[in-house]
Amino acid sequence: MLFVLSLSMVEGSWSNIVDIFTLDHTGHVQIHNGDYAKRPKIHKTIRDRLAVESILNDRPEVASWAPRVFSPGLAYGAAKTAPAQIFGIDPELEPTVTRILQKISAGSFFTASPNSDGYSKAMIGAGLARSLNLAVGDEIVLIASGADGSIANDIFIITGIVGNVTSFDRQGIYLPLTVAQEFLSLGSDVHEYTLLAKNKHSNEALSARLQMQIPSLKVSPWQEIQATFYKTMQSDKEGNMFFMGLVVFIVFVGVLNTVLMSVLERTREFGVLKSIGSRPGDLVKLIFLETVMLASLSVFAGFLLIFPAIYWFTEVGINMGMAVEVGGVEFDTMKGEISAYVMLMPMAFILCTAALISIPPGLRAARITPRVAMGSH
Amino acid sequence: MRYFLIVVLFFSYNASANAADADPRKIIDDMEQLYRGASSDVKMTMVVQTPQYQRTMQLTGQSLGREYGFFRILSPRKDRGIATLKRDSEMWNYFPKINKVIKVPPSMMMGSWMGSDFTNDDLVKETQLIDAYDIVMTETVSEYLFTLFPTQQAVTVWGKIEYLVSKLPLLPKSQTFFDEDGDRIREITFSEPKVFDGRMIPSVLEVRPMNKDGYSTRIIYDDIIFDSASITAQTFSMRNLKARF
Secondary structure, eight states: OHHHHHHHHHHHHHHHHHHHHIIIIIOSEEEESTTTTTSOOTTOOBOOHHHHHHHHHHOTTEEEEEEEEEEEEEEEOSSOEEEEEEEEEOTTTHHHHSOHHHHEEEEOOOOSSOOTTSOEEEEEEHHHHHHTTOOTTOEEEEEEEOTTSOEEEEEEEEEEEESOTTSTTTTEEEEEHHHHHHHTTOTTOBSEEEEEESSGGGHHHHHHHHHHHOTTSEEEEHHHHTHHHHHHHHHHHHHHHHHHHHHHHHHHHHHHHHHHHHHHHTHHHHHHHHHTTOOHHHHHHHHHHHHHHHHHHHHHHHHHHHHHHHHHHHHTOEEEEEEEEETTEEEEEEOOOOOHHHHHHHHHHHHHHHHHHHHHHHHHHHHSOHHHHHHOO | OHHHHHHHHHHHHHTTOOTTOOOHHHHHHHHHHHHHHOEEEEEEEEEEEOSSOEEEEEEEEEEETTTEEEEEEEESGGGTTOEEEEETTEEEEEETTTTEEEEOOGGGTTSBSTTSSSBHHHHHOOOOHHHHEEEEEEEOSSEEEEEEEEOTTOOOSOSEEEEEEETTTTEEEEEEEEOTTSOEEEEEEEEEEEEETTEEEEEEEEEEETTSTTOEEEEEEEEEEESOTTOOGGGGSHHHHHOOO
16 A cells, blocks of 8 residues: 555656656757757757658657757846847747746747837746846847857847746747747757657657657657756666565565464364365465455555545645755645556555465465374464 | 958068068068058958858958957848957957947957957957067078067967968968967968059968868958058047947
């Protein structure tokens, strides 16, 4: 019971965190030119967009995708300057892969068309808004290096503030894709495609399949893009499994003791059984079946008891009041997860171990001679 | 950038120089004296070539003595009006689209000027060749080769400069810059001499960083006017930097 609950919590928490950041920015799979993900350079762009996009549209496992461009820049408010990370995003496609619409804390999501004065629109991160003292409707001046060596410089009008001061994009400035491409002299090239898989658990398989279809570009699952995070997650899960193993082992020593005791207590009965003609194999079978049935019954009872609890954890979860940050991602609700792995793995494990444990006492009962057995107290 | 100014002024001198009178210090000193004393008004084309892109810019440039320089981009349209002002060892860039003057900080001096193979420092620095370098001259029938070694006190990144000059006409052919380990770092070649404002000058100057494959910057002089009366200290004011044109 505890095993199932704890496993559910661990899987659930991590799955929750993974959702938070894959849907925040990373997506399930990303496509870049060469090693752009590790060593971004403005000229490492994806040129043949039509080919990539038609492949993405044709793959049934792909739920949605969005192109992006990036560049570091320098942002000027009325009196202050701050470094900024430029994100060029498609106003139509980006909301299909991330939760950016929900992240807008002031103003509104932008469109690609310029405003009535001819200025392009931009959305800025909450950190940038605070450090430059900017609000919705203000002008922001941006300077960056263009892909052709020119110095990109322009004025934008802020239509929205994104996220809060702890978001990954707190120093970000979002521009409509076409505006960002022109600003950075990128033509129609992009730096990245981010996509969501229909089944988030099979994103690595999807990534591998796409890599085969697009050999000229680098296709990476989020596990590769966020390698540090993924490793943290894996080691946390492993640590948890080790701990669970220890608990289960102690429990089984107890169970073994119980089974052994029940066999010893009934030694005389086994003696009678043997003396009236039971074969040793029958006794082993008897004890084995007894234990397995008992284990099945207790697993079933445990399942009935724990399922509502897990269901509640999955659907509602414990609100922790204060948000906790794990690997740079925040989460404020501890949630569980219901999956075949979480429910069946512990059950199967317990049944198998119970069956295994029943064998030594069974053998002991089988080997005993009726005379010794009946003579024991 | 400094080099094309040197070239401009060097050759206004050399037009009257006597090739037989080959005192290297005098040639270089005169070159620098002339550079300091004269003004120029230049129209030029800059072609920046990198493995990723080629970019062509039309520029105007004015200089007055060693202290003042002013450049403005005419095309491409996107960059039109971007200007650089150099006064003594300070430098500012002006961006008309955002109406901002940005001082180039000392930390950016080794950064590229407008994506070219010239650094901001090239525009600003005022190394006096004859003061900072010891000069060794070798001579062939048609060329002088000046080898410049920095003196003990010199503040320079170069370990050696080789300066190749043809005798007839007396024009530079190339400058090669070496680091302290003796590796070639940068080469400037001068070619296609043309007559501007009555003076013969190599009209094409090409900078090639030797440690970066596929990169080069060519400057092609379209027009040069020497000692124009319209160039005064006023040309190099903040007001002019921000002026519409």
